[in-house]
Amino acid sequence: MLELIEVTKVYVQGRRTVPAVQGVSLTVRPGEFVTIMGPSGSGKSTLMHLMGALDTPTRGRALFHGQDLQAMSDRQRSLLRRERIGFVFQAFNLLPTLTAAENVALPLLLAGRNRRQALQRAGECLEQVGLSHRADHFPDELSGGEMQRVAVARAIVADPEAVLCDEPTGNLDSQTSREILTLLSRLPEPARRAVVMVTHDPTAAAYGTRLVRLRDGRIESDHPVPKSSVPCDSV
Template sequence: MIELLDAVKTYTQGRRTVNAVRGVTLRVQTGEFVTIMGPSGSGKSTLMHLMGALDTPSGGRAVFHGQDLQTMSDRQRSLLRRDRIGFVFQAFNLLPTLTAAENVALPLLLAGTNRGAALVRAAECLERVNLAHRADHFPDEMSGGEMQRVAVARALVADPEAVLCDEPTGNLDTATSREILTLLSKLPEPGKRAVIMVTHDPNGASYGTRLVRIRDGVLESDEQVVRR
């Protein structure tokens, strides 16, 4: 489904060259929940950006369902991210002037979906994350855990083939983190959807089906996890 094939990502910072990812090969299949861990600066977020078409490799290949991301135009990659990949970030990234339902519906509205239909679908996704009762509330009226569940609902609204999460529990307390991790663990569906999560939290790895460790831009290990 998502593949990195000998992927390399190099950045230039002034006169300095940073090798963020160095020759990584990694394959993720539908139905998997893959957790990526590593110390700060290890390249794990860069790895996720390559897999989610937020960036393209400097060398090697990034492939989504057989499509080489480097051969796609910026617009094609943008549509791929909008229609086929959902994203959940540490900072929630909700628009403060929109209600929960409107935030969830936003990707559909941007794609040209009728407002009524978009809000019906948003309501379904809020129901899935147990937030139907907060549909008309604004972000500043919700807790951090509720805002992150809204972000998860938004990631699901287009029924994506992959959901990519970058430190989704980084701003949450321990109990709320468990709630979000439990929710994320229920999203992968065999033959339909994969979840990839970057995290610093060792406890988070126990919710996945695979644990990938990266250090200094190099894949250190890739192992199956016994689910709790």
């Protein structure tokens, strides 16, 4: 589904060039929950941005279902992100003037869907994340955990084939983090949907089915997560 082939990403900062990712090859298959760990500056978020068509490689190829993302136009990449890839970020990125339901429905409304149908689908996704009773509340009326649940609902409203999460529990307390991670662990679907999560937290990484460790822009290790290490509340 998601594939990086000998990918390098170099950023230019004034007269300096900074290699964020160096020669990385990685494949994510449908049904997997891949967690990516590494110290600050190891290239975790850059890797996720390349897989999610938020950025393009300096060298190498980033593919989505065999399609080269760099060969697409900006509009094609934008449509791909809107229709086939969902995103969950540390800073919930909810619009303060929209209700929870409207925030969730926004990707569908931007795609031209009928408002009634979009809100109906948003209601279904809010119910899936246990937040249907807060559909008419604005972000400033929600707790941090509730806002992240809204963000998860928004990420899945278009029924994407991949959900990419960048430090989704970074702003949450430990109990709320467990609830969000349990929710994310239920999103992968065999033969259809994969989840990729960037995290610095080993406890969060244990919720995945596969752990990729980065160091200095390169893959240091890549192995399955033993079932015995998965927290008991996620199964």
